[in-house]
Amino acid sequence: MGAGRGKPRALPTRPQYRASAEGGSGADPGGEAGPAWSGVGGAGDVSRPRVSGRRTGSCGLLPLPPTTAPNGSSGPSRDSVEWEGRSLLKALIKKAALGLVYYDLFRDPLNWAQTGEALPGGPLGALQAMCERTDPGPVTVALDSLSWLLLRLPCAALCQALCAMSRQHACRGGGPAAEQLCVLGLLHRELHGPGPMGALSSLAQAEVTLSGTAGQASAHMLRRRPRQRPTLETLWFSVLPDLSLDLQGGPPLESQPHPDPHTPQVDPASHLTFNLHLSKREREAKDSLTLPFQFSSEKQQALLRPGPSPATSRIFYEPDAFDDLDPEDPDGDLDV
């Protein structure tokens, strides 16, 4: 089928969709009216809320903490098998959603049941129809998952559909495109080649890659803003059972490489059956020893000093009865 694998056919132009940032940073679910959220479930889960009814309004919907820049971000959240991203997506949805519309495409995405309720054009058609149905105003679309769509559609078609969605929504809303539509998608990075991943990355204004060490999940966020340098930030987080997001400041302590200064130094020679320690005299004798092949100044002087000394070495040889000494051929008696 060739959907989503291999080389990208065309790189679409970058759309200008971004969530509206007015109304403060972070999400304040207790207070002001939030944007309308629509979620498309591709691989559903029973625990997802099924709240319908929506309120539109302008509000900072970004579910990132106030410590980071409160601009709206949109784009893929990339996870892997070991560090799954669905719980983060649920946490983000929960944090920002005030009016949530849930589109269940999990049960019958391919219309095998033939119930007659399915929209033409499959899930992509449903996505487009859903965008046409929502009221104008800030909207966030959460997709679980983009990988499902990317496996079944050509990459270019999906990118064009995403661009077209934001354009259509902007046209109906009357405001600038950048303020209207935010798309949050979950992408599984082992499933796709570098081509489709790169194409979707180029569409996105923010990319969150999930990994982790030492049992702690981390999110690496790459944000691209127009006319500014991209910024990379790492956040350590965990998703609690009630789907709230718990952010930690830095990496967990276990991963730091500094040795613990309170650990006593263990002496390896302490519990042996033989003695490896030196007494003071033995240590002095050891230190004052000259090694035989070490060319020290004393040795140099000894070699340079000429002349016989009383300690000149001589060989004393007493020949016995069997020796046959021939002064001209001293080795004549050797049987060689």
Next chain:
Amino acid sequence: MFPELNNLLNTTPDRAEQGKLTLLCDANTDGSFLVHHFLSFYLKANCKVCFVALIQSFSHYNIVGQKLGVSLTVARECGQLVFLEGLKSSVDVFFRAQAEPHPLQFLRSVSLQPSPEVHAWEANAENLQPLYEFVREALKPVDDGEAAWRCPVLLVDDLSVLLSLGMGAVAVLDFIHYCRATVCWERKGNIVALVHDSGDTEDEENNILLNGLSHQSHLILRAEGLATGFCRDVHGQLRILWRTPSQPTTQRDWSLTYQYKIQDKSVSFFAKGMSPAVL
């Protein structure tokens, strides 16, 4: 079932979880002992089991099942086990009238027609819908008012052979998607499927299938051969990965690795390097 594996997975037939997809994966070794384990486990847990067996014959599973304490013949006769024997019924596909639906009728369509480049949701694309209909029918809840069996379970051995038979990875993923929607979500049952990992990075279809299923699974059991080669006393290594831990704690130790040795009627598990033969 292997009691030691139940201890590692912290489960018993009485306390089996529901609504879960378990992925069995083997690389460089034979992971079919896991299939036998789960088959006998769910039969002992009094679940209704639909077993799509594409690799071996019924008598093979029956013989191994008897060693593990279950009789597949008795289970099939009393209706607890619905067994689709792929090897035998694949031949029937070619000798039946074309209009009759058959769970494996993709064999006929794959062999006679080349696969067109169509979108998966169009009606004439080859897919595993007949097989899904068979599973849905087999695990339909009985309407006599009293639930005879605990929960439905679908067991597939194995999914990689569907790729070899000409189905695309996306078609197999769709089949599992629909089975999940019906068996896991609607009827609160479980699915256990075996996929081979050839380790071949050029086999894109198998990698897509394996990774796609891994992202949908709650539990992944991966049987691997030893990196250093074959051994008489240690047959392989089992890696257990829980993808949705029931209680997220600060220390997410959701991945365990054990080595195992397969014996005649059981499998013994031990920590890495702690085989009794070596100690």
